[in-house]
Amino acid sequence: MAKFIEPFEVTFNKVYDMYIRKELSFLGVNIGRYTLWLPVEFEKDKPRIQFYNNVDEIQFNNVDEDFSQLMTYISIWGTPVLQFLSEIVSFIRKEQGELNKYNAIDHSICKKCGGICCKNSGCYYSTRDFKEISFENLTMHLLKGYTSIVGIEKELSGYDNSLVLKVRNVNQSIVDIDTPTSSQCILLGESGCQLGDSERPYGGRALIPQAKHSCITGYTFREIVAEWRPYQGLLFQLAKYFMNKEIPFNGL
């Protein structure tokens, strides 16, 4: 089995650079409802991104010892870091064109799931979701009450701390400079998303549903910030304007 890497402080730049410099590869495995991605030592002639549908597919040298080692590393890395690592793996897979084989938006899968992602957070807007990016136009949009200006810390994107737009979470203010905590999207209704498929922000349209395991992020923090970087001055102006303003959401 591949050799696991001892945990270190994970940032986008550090992990991505280590991948490019061939200092690490990734081993992904479905365990229960989750797909977990662990950093492993680079080995010549081995795939850089190895994925196993379940633990039984991994070629263990010693089943008991190796399985216990796998579970130990999952535990010491911890869920939040492993979730972030899966985001970095998605970025790399997308760069390599490897996500093209998947279909985004699949109502049959999402219906059974009941919207776990939407119960966790509103999805992120791309700049391409707006016909015009101006103070007036984004002000009109923010006054509808279902969008927030939020911060993404530099560790997550590899760029500076940045402001971006996402669909507002329940009880979230219009300006939420800290990287948002989990809570339900304000547009999740009893029968799912209140927006039609094509009206959803790109982050929602790009998410790749998986029937039994973690869905695949199709729009990562790295890409979100890369798109919104040229508009930081404008988003800062909007954040100042909307800071501490109560904007109710009264439906679409």
Ligand code: SF4
């Ligand atoms: S994208 Fe995934 S988590 Fe979100 S509703 Fe569909 S199946 Fe559930």
Ligand code: SF4
């Ligand atoms: S906007 Fe729709 S798809 Fe996006 S998180 Fe909210 S409910 Fe889900």
